[in-house]
Amino acid sequence: MDKYCFIGYGSMAKMLIDGFLKTGALKAEELVVSTRTKSKLMELENKWPGIHTEINNGEAVKGCKYVFLCVKPLDIKDVLAEIKPLLRDDTHLISIAACVTIKDLESEFSGRITKIIPTFISEVEEGITLVCHNSRFESDSRNNIEELLGAISSVKNIKEENFEIxxxxxxxxxxxxxxxxxxxxxxxxxxxxxxxxxxxxxxxxxxxxxxxxxxxxxxxxxxxxxxxxxxxxxxxxxxxxxxxxxxxxxxxxxxxxxxxxxxxxxxxxxxxxxxx
Ligand SMILES: NC(=O)c1ccc[n+]([C@@H]2O[C@H](COP(=O)([O-])OP(=O)(O)OC[C@H]3O[C@@H](n4cnc5c(N)ncnc54)[C@H](OP(=O)(O)O)[C@@H]3O)[C@@H](O)[C@H]2O)c1
CATH class of the missing domain: 1.10.3730 (ProC C-terminal domain-like fold)
Structure with a gap:
């Protein structure tokens, strides 16, 4: 069973996690979530029994194939420094942070990276998730993450240069x-x-x-x-x-x-x- 790690449990991570679980795209047992505030993790465990939570980001990524970075742009570097030694060659890093480029992420991790911008309206399974992959993929592994995002939204591949607009x-x-x-x-x-x-x-x-x-x-x-x-x-x-x-x-x-x-x-x- 592939595991999906979410680092940061704020507004966007909550929307993604709830969406993937509600639609049945993922099962609670497949998820590991870490964030700074213990009470938020306890709430999450009560809401979705079977979900695994960790207060330590390093512990959270261990054994996970997919790692979603759901922290604010200026927190990404610190989180990466913490988890970098634990990322595997086959880890797929998915960053939702605006303003953090694929080049920034590649300067810390040389594997598969996807940058996405979700939208709040996917809470009701609407809207478009923007997606851009780095060059480290065979097409089928790109499809896995696009299929997953497709459970809660439309998915649109765009060039990174157009991400902001x-x-x-x-x-x-x-x-x-x-x-x-x-x-x-x-x-x-x-x-x-x-x-x-x-x-x-x-x-x-x-x-x-x-x-x-x-x-x-x-x-x-x-x-x-x-x-x-x-x-x-x-x-x-x-x-x-x-x-x-x-x-x-x-x-x-x-x-x-x-x-x-x-x-x-x-x-x-x-x-x-x-x-x-
Ligand atoms: N909001 C949007 O509509 C939107 C849309 C597209 C993309 N984004 C992107 O999504 C990202 C998250 O945005 P958001 O609105 O979800 O922000 P948010 O609600 O502030 O959530 C950020 C989360 O990151 C956690 N965090 C911060 N530093 C951490 C660390 N070192 N280790 C573990 N967790 C840490 C915070 O934990 P605590 O709560 O415990 O402090 C918080 O749960 C941003 O990069 C933003 O660019 C947002």
């Missing part, structure tokens, strides 16, 4: 969409006597229906706009405002997130003592 469009986007519609709700409340609950309910239902329509009917965003914003109508007035203001907003969103990525990447690269 693609992560904005798939993973950060969940927060962006929530932020956009939060503002829409606030405006609705400011300009009416609707309660927050009423306004939120309306937007939530409309958002869900719009996503369902786009997906189920496979119609484009532009077609959706033209179907609703008929010429000379009321929606058209609002769409014009959005089309004027939003290109600047979204260009700035991407510029700012890329800036942040670059900053963190530089710190990580320095931690790994790598040249640019």
């Amino acid at each position: 693609a992560a904005d469009l798939t993973s950060c986007a969940v927060g962006f969409i929530a932020a956009i519609f939060q503002e829409f709700i606030e405006a609705g409340i400011r300009q009416s006597t609707l309660t927050r609950e009423e306004a939120e309910g309306m937007v939530r239902s409309t958002l869900y229906g719009t996503a369902k329509l786009l997906q189920a009917k496979d119609i484009s965003f532009n077609e959706t706009i033209s179907r609703v914003a008929t010429q000379g109508g009321i929606t058209e007035e609002g769409v014009k405002v959005l089309q004027k203001g939003l290109p600047f907003v979204f260009d700035t969103v991407l510029e700012k997130t890329l800036e942040k990525h670059d900053k963190v990447k530089t710190i990580v690269r320095n931690q790994f003592n790598r040249e640019p």
Whole structure:
């Protein structure tokens, strides 16, 4: 039986572990999880009987073929230093950390590495997990991890150079969409006597229906706009405002997130003592 180790049990690791177990893609006995806080491990053991937990990362990776690194980018180097002597030639390292490149990881481990960016909406088995493998694979072993991720999401292989923007469009986007519609709700409340609950309910239902329509009917965003914003109508007035203001907003969103990525990447690269 191949074993799967998760180092770090935060928001994303929890989503992945719950998803793999809920869908039956993995069994509790196949998992070993380590994190810094003992109480979180006890909670996990109660939730998924049979799961093995460890407070020590080195102990956790022993005997595991797949090792998921689920800590924050700036913690990756320390975790790798701790587990490096225990990784085997056939270990498959899977990093979910933004801003940590395959080159960073390869400077510490010469085996199989996959970088992934999951998304919070895979908690409901939706969304896209971005994937990029290093060059150390035969195709079938790449498929194992893609199949596993496929139990909770769609899986999209992309070039590492596109990871940041693609992560904005798939993973950060969940927060962006929530932020956009939060503002829409606030405006609705400011300009009416609707309660927050009423306004939120309306937007939530409309958002869900719009996503369902786009997906189920496979119609484009532009077609959706033209179907609703008929010429000379009321929606058209609002769409014009959005089309004027939003290109600047979204260009700035991407510029700012890329800036942040670059900053963190530089710190990580320095931690790994790598040249640019
Ligand atoms: N949040 C997202 O939507 C998202 C999406 C895609 C990718 N990511 C990536 O996912 C990674 C984790 O993000 P997150 O949101 O899950 O963060 P998080 O909730 O803060 O979880 C990080 C976890 O790492 C643990 N940890 C830190 N240092 C450790 C060490 N030395 N040994 C063992 N465990 C350690 C922490 O343990 P304690 O709790 O015990 O302190 C915590 O459980 C990040 O690298 C991020 O870039 C996040």
